[in-house]
Amino acid sequence: xxxxxxxxxxxxxxxxxxxxxxxxxxxxxxxxxxxxxxxxxxxxxxxxxxxxxxxxxxxxxxxxxxxxxxxxxxxxxxxxxxxxxxxxxxxxxxxxxxxxxxxxxxxxxxxxxxxxxxxxxxxxxxxxxxxxxxxxxxxxxxxxx
Amino acid sequence: xxxxxxxxxxxxxxxxxxxxxxxxxxxxxxxxxxxxxxxxxxxxxxxxxxxxxxxxxxxxxxxxxxxxxxxxxxxxxxxxxxxxxxxxxxxxxxxxxxxxxxxxxxxxxxxxxxxxxxxxxxxxxxxxxxxxxxxxxxxxxxxxxxxxxxxxxxxxxxxxxxxxxxxxxxxxxxxxxxxxxxxxxxxxxxxxxxxxxxxxxxxxxxxxxxxxxxxxxxxxxxxxxxxxxxxxxxxxxxxxxxxxxxxxxxxxxxxxxxxxxxxxxxxxxxxxxxxxxxxxxxxxxxxxxxxxxxxxxxxxxxxxxxxxxxxxxxxxxxxxxxxx
Numbered sequence: 001x002x003x004x005x006x007x008x009x010x011x012x013x014x015x016x017x018x019x020x021x022x023x024x025x026x027x028x029x030x031x032x033x034x035x036x037x038x039x040x041x042x043x044x045x046x047x048x049x050x051x052x053x054x055x056x057x058x059x060x061x062x063x064x065x066x067x068x069x070x071x072x073x074x075x076x077x078x079x080x081x082x083x084x085x086x087x088x089x090x091x092x093x094x095x096x097x098x099x100x101x102x103x104x105x106x107x108x109x110x111x112x113x114x115x116x117x118x119x120x121x122x123x124x125x126x127x128x129x130x131x132x133x134x135x136x137x138x139x140x141x142x143x144x145x
Numbered sequence: 146x147x148x149x150x151x152x153x154x155x156x157x158x159x160x161x162x163x164x165x166x167x168x169x170x171x172x173x174x175x176x177x178x179x180x181x182x183x184x185x186x187x188x189x190x191x192x193x194x195x196x197x198x199x200x201x202x203x204x205x206x207x208x209x210x211x212x213x214x215x216x217x218x219x220x221x222x223x224x225x226x227x228x229x230x231x232x233x234x235x236x237x238x239x240x241x242x243x244x245x246x247x248x249x250x251x252x253x254x255x256x257x258x259x260x261x262x263x264x265x266x267x268x269x270x271x272x273x274x275x276x277x278x279x280x281x282x283x284x285x286x287x288x289x290x291x292x293x294x295x296x297x298x299x300x301x302x303x304x305x306x307x308x309x310x311x312x313x314x315x316x317x318x319x320x321x322x323x324x325x326x327x328x329x330x331x332x333x334x335x336x337x338x339x340x341x342x343x344x345x346x347x348x349x350x351x352x353x354x355x356x357x358x359x360x361x362x363x364x365x366x367x368x369x370x371x372x373x374x375x376x377x378x379x380x381x382x383x384x385x386x387x388x389x390x391x392x393x394x395x396x397x398x399x400x401x402x403x404x405x406x407x408x409x410x411x412x413x414x415x416x417x418x419x420x421x422x423x424x425x426x427x428x429x430x431x432x433x434x435x436x437x438x439x440x441x442x443x444x445x446x447x448x449x450x451x452x453x454x455x456x457x458x459x460x461x462x463x464x465x466x467x468x469x
Contacts (some may be wrong), residue, residue, distance in 0.1 A: 001344065001387050006330050008338040013379050017295050077291030084293045100289035104282060107188050119461075121290065 029086025097121035148356035164303025197232035201357035219272035228351030274305035275415030298412035306420035325349035339376020342441035345460035370419025371399030
C-alpha cells in the first residue's frame with residue numbers, strides 16, 4: 001500500500017464538514033447573544049438608571065456570569081459544541097473555557113490544579129490579545145495621532 | 146514468524162461493566178451497568194479504578210479462583226497506566242501492565258495465551274478499561290469544555306472488561322494470534338482515528354492470512370476494533386483495491402455499541418470497545434464459530450499531536466474458535 005495513495009483514499013472517503021452551514025449557525029447564535037446583550041444593556045440604562053457606557057461593562061459581567069454558571073450546571077458544553085463557533089467567539093466562550101478548566105482541575109489542588117490550569121485554553125486568548133492590543137494601539141497613535 | 150498457534154488455551158469466563166450511555170445503546174445486556182460516571186466515587190479516576198476492581202472481584206468470586214490466578218495482564222489509557230496499577234494493588238496477583246491504546250485487550254490476551262500455552266502458567270486474568278471523561282481529559286480538552294467536534298471523531302466508551310484465560314478446556318479456544326508491527330501512514334489528524342489505524346489493521350490481517358495460509362472467508366466474523374464507521378469504509382475500500390479482498394463478514398466494534406441517535410459521530414472507541422462487543426454480542430451468538438479479532442490502537446499522545454507529528458498505529462490479530 002502506498003502512502004500517497006492512502007492519503008488520497010482517506011480524503012476521498014472522509015465526509016466533508018459543511019462549513020457554510022457551520023458558519024450560518026455560528027452567525028445566528030453569535031448574533032443572538034449580541035442582541036440579548038444589547039437588550040440587557042438597554043434594560044440596565046432604563047430600569048436601573050446606569051449610564052450607557054457603564055451599562056456595557058455590567059452587561060459583559062452578566063454574560064460572563066451566566067456562561068460560567070451554565071458551565072458549572074453541566075449543560076453548557078453541549079450548547080457550545082452544537083452551536084459551532086457561535087458561543088465560543090463571544091465572551092461566553094472565554095468564560096466557558098476558564099470555568100470548565102477550573103472545574104476539571106479542582107481536585108488537583110489549588111496551586112498545581114486550578115492555579116496552573118485555569119487559563120489552559122484561555123491563556124492564548126489573553127497573551128495574543130495583549131500583544132494584539134499593543135500593536136494596534138501603536139498603529140492607532142500613528143494614524144490618528 | 147509473527148503468527149503463533151496455540152493448542153491449549155481457553156477463555157473460561159468474562160465479566161463486563163458498561164457505562165450509562167453504553168447500556169442504553171445497541172447491546173442492552175451487560176453483566177453490570179453504571180448509573181453515572183462517578184460510580185459512587187469522588188473522581189472519575191477513582192471511578193475507573195473501582196470499575197476494574199469490581200471486574201476482577203467478580204471474576205474471582207464467580208469462578209472461585211481467588212488463589213489460583215498466576216498473573217494479571219491488563220492496561221488502560223491513563224498516564225503511566227495508573228488506573229491498572231491502582232486497582233491491582235488490591236489483589237495479591239502478580240501484574241503485567243501493557244499498553245497499546247485500543248489494542249490493549251488483544252495484547253493482554255496474546256501474552257496470556259503465549260504464557261499458558263508454553264506451560265509456564267495455568268490461569269491468567271486479562272483486563273482493560275476506559276472511561277470517557279478520563280480519556281477526554283487525557284487526550285482532548287477539560288471535561289466540561291464543549292469543543293465542536295467533526296464527524297470523524299470517535300467517542301471513548303466507558304466500561305471495564307476482564308476475562309479468565311486458562312489451560313482447562315472450555316467452549317472458547319484461543320487458536321492463533323498474529324503480533325502486529327507499528328505502522329505510520331503519515332496521518333496527523335487525532336480526531337480521525339479510523340484513518341490512522343486502518344493501515345495497521347490491514348497489515349496484520351494480511352500477515353495473519355499469509356502466515357496461516359487462510360483466506361478471509363475462513364472466518365465467520367472479522368471483528369475490528371475500533372475503526373468507526375468512516376474507518377470501516379476506508380478498510381473495505383483499501384482491501385478491495387490493494388489486495389482484491391471483498392470483506393463481507395466484517396463487523397466493527399466501534400459501530401456496535403452506540404445507537405446513531407446517541408450522536409457519537411463516527412462511533413465508539415477506547416480499549417474497552419472491542420472486548421465489550423466480543424463478550425456481550427459475538428460470543429453470545431451461536432452462529433459465530435470462527436472469530437478473528439483485529440484490535441487496533443493509535444499510539445499518540447497530546448504532545449506528539451501538538452508537535453504535529455504523524456500518528457503511528459498498531460494492530461494485533463487473534464483467532465478464536467467456539468465449540469457448540
